[in-house]
Amino acid sequence: MINDVSIVISTVMVMYIVWRAIRFDRTLPWFETRSLYEQAKAQRTAAKVKAARSRKLGVPEELLRHANASTDRR
Amino acid sequence: MGLSDLYVALIYAAFLMMGFAAPFVFTLGYMWVDTFYPQFISTLVGQVPSAMIMGIAAIAGYILLDRRSPPRLSFHTILTLIFAGWVTLTLSWAERPDAAWDKWEWAFKVVVFAAFMTVVLRSRVHIEAFLQVFLFAAGVHMMALGTKTMLSGSGYGRNMGIFPTNAGLTESSTLAAVSVAVIPIILYLRAHAILIPKSRFRDLGYLGLIIIAIFSAIGTYARTALVGFLVVGVFLWLQSRRKILFTVCAAALVIGFSAITAATWSERIDTTADYDTEGSALGRILVWEWTLGYVADHPLGGGFNSFLVDRIEFPTTNGQAPLVVYGKAFHNMFFEVLGEHGYPGLAMYVTLLSLSLWYMLSVMRRTRGQPHLLWVHDLAGALMTSLLTIMACGCFVGIAFQATVWYLMTLPVCLNGYLHRVEQLEGGAADQPPWMARPVHQAMPAAARMAR
Numbered sequence: 086m087i088n089d090v091s092i093v094i095s096t097v098m099v100m101y102i103v104w105r106a107i108r109f110d111r112t113l114p115w116f117e118t119r120s121l122y123e124q125a126k127a128q129r130t131a132a133k134v135k136a137a138r139s140r141k142l143g144v145p146e147e148l149l150r151h152a153n154a155s156t157d158r159r
Numbered sequence: 160m161g162l163s164d165l166y167v168a169l170i171y172a173a174f175l176m177m178g179f180a181a182p183f184v185f186t187l188g189y190m191w192v193d194t195f196y197p198q199f200i201s202t203l204v205g206q207v208p209s210a211m212i213m214g215i216a217a218i219a220g221y222i223l224l225d226r227r228s229p230p231r232l233s234f235h236t237i238l239t240l241i242f243a244g245w246v247t248l249t250l251s252w253a254e255r256p257d258a259a260w261d262k263w264e265w266a267f268k269v270v271v272f273a274a275f276m277t278v279v280l281r282s283r284v285h286i287e288a289f290l291q292v293f294l295f296a297a298g299v300h301m302m303a304l305g306t307k308t309m310l311s312g313s314g315y316g317r318n319m320g321i322f323p324t325n326a327g328l329t330e331s332s333t334l335a336a337v338s339v340a341v342i343p344i345i346l347y348l349r350a351h352a353i354l355i356p357k358s359r360f361r362d363l364g365y366l367g368l369i370i371i372a373i374f375s376a377i378g379t380y381a382r383t384a385l386v387g388f389l390v391v392g393v394f395l396w397l398q399s400r401r402k403i404l405f406t407v408c409a410a411a412l413v414i415g416f417s418a419i420t421a422a423t424w425s426e427r428i429d430t431t432a433d434y435d436t437e438g439s440a441l442g443r444i445l446v447w448e449w450t451l452g453y454v455a456d457h458p459l460g461g462g463f464n465s466f467l468v469d470r471i472e473f474p475t476t477n478g479q480a481p482l483v484v485y486g487k488a489f490h491n492m493f494f495e496v497l498g499e500h501g502y503p504g505l506a507m508y509v510t511l512l513s514l515s516l517w518y519m520l521s522v523m524r525r526t527r528g529q530p531h532l533l534w535v536h537d538l539a540g541a542l543m544t545s546l547l548t549i550m551a552c553g554c555f556v557g558i559a560f561q562a563t564v565w566y567l568m569t570l571p572v573c574l575n576g577y578l579h580r581v582e583q584l585e586g587g588a589a590d591q592p593p594w595m596a597r598p599v600h601q602a603m604p605a606a607a608r609m610a611r
Binding site: 087088089090091092093094095096098099100101102103104105106107109110111113115116117118119120121122123 | 163166167170173174177180181183184187191195200227228281282283284285287288291292295296298299302303306307310321353354355529530531577580581584585
């Protein structure tokens, strides 16, 4: 019983990881430089602001400042 | 044919099919076969040369379908290939040719695959996928033994692993060493994994795996585990950003585990200090002495499994005739290489290990204080700790050609190669060698990034 459960957990996790790896291999940059990292970080912050606005929540001042600064830089 | 036969055969087939979507999956598949041992569970997989098929697919897949951004050939890779050639050459003067060929058959594949890994694993996804697949493939052995140890307290001499065999990761000392050595990697994945979305469930899962790994190491009753725990504890403490908290947690863990482990485990571990009276420990010292004497006469070694010609004489104190043992194994990865492949083999082996450690130190120094390379910095620390742990354990077990040792020896090369490319890209196109001019993947869309 324990052996069978171990086999199932192990193989399910392995298959899940392989599936995710195939997906991410196509979408993520292979070599993430500082500029790519900062670009993605800015996009992430902007998406957070957008999501907060769409939920009609108060957007923290700090987040807005960061998002504006990121947009200005671009 | 049972359900598990069919199930495991389907997983094997899935690797082969998914490899066509992304050829590096064939390499993951080969490592999975080499770690999970599907051929022992499924008679269907056992009927075909599963490792050979996956190995051919991995090499063909890389050459025909996956030549994006080929890496530079590192000195480590070249030396690995020279070492593979040297261990093959020692077959020609092997003490026991038949036994030497038997070991060469799998050991040679391990070494060559390690060299191959350095050209296949290039991106963060590749490196992490390799680590995760290895962890969960090895996890099948750890989960079975660790869970049984938790439930029953284990017992010395009882085979509670997933297979009733005694090779590779099913051998108790090897499993103990690997179980302890993967702990830093699990801690790294808990903090930086991208292939499993960050959540409380993921955190708990990895923490559970650490507990399973600890119980698995304890459940083997191997004294090697104690050495591993000491090394991994010291190096994790040195790398810890919160040393006081780490000390408190480690102390609580030690007290907790010593309270719940069976008395027989403590008795077994206590024998570690009785090196001059305990049969197994004294036998190791005697076989190491024999090896030094042997290579004094045979500096090029005696080929694979040369220990079969040794003759170990255990001294007695009560005037009885000494006990003589023939063919005692090396019980030390360095003496194993020395006895089998002589001083040239040992020099190459130690150079490879030292290079891997040096790469990690260099990577940690170059990535300090860079937020976009924090994962590289932490992975370098984790790999260095794991490699040092397995080297310390390897001082008491003959695991020189175990695949796990070679994975830990080779992954630093892949990580160093990754960092080298990032540095070149950041340095500007003018400094780029021709291969860097090839297009690399664009930044992922924000939505994909958010999904992480």
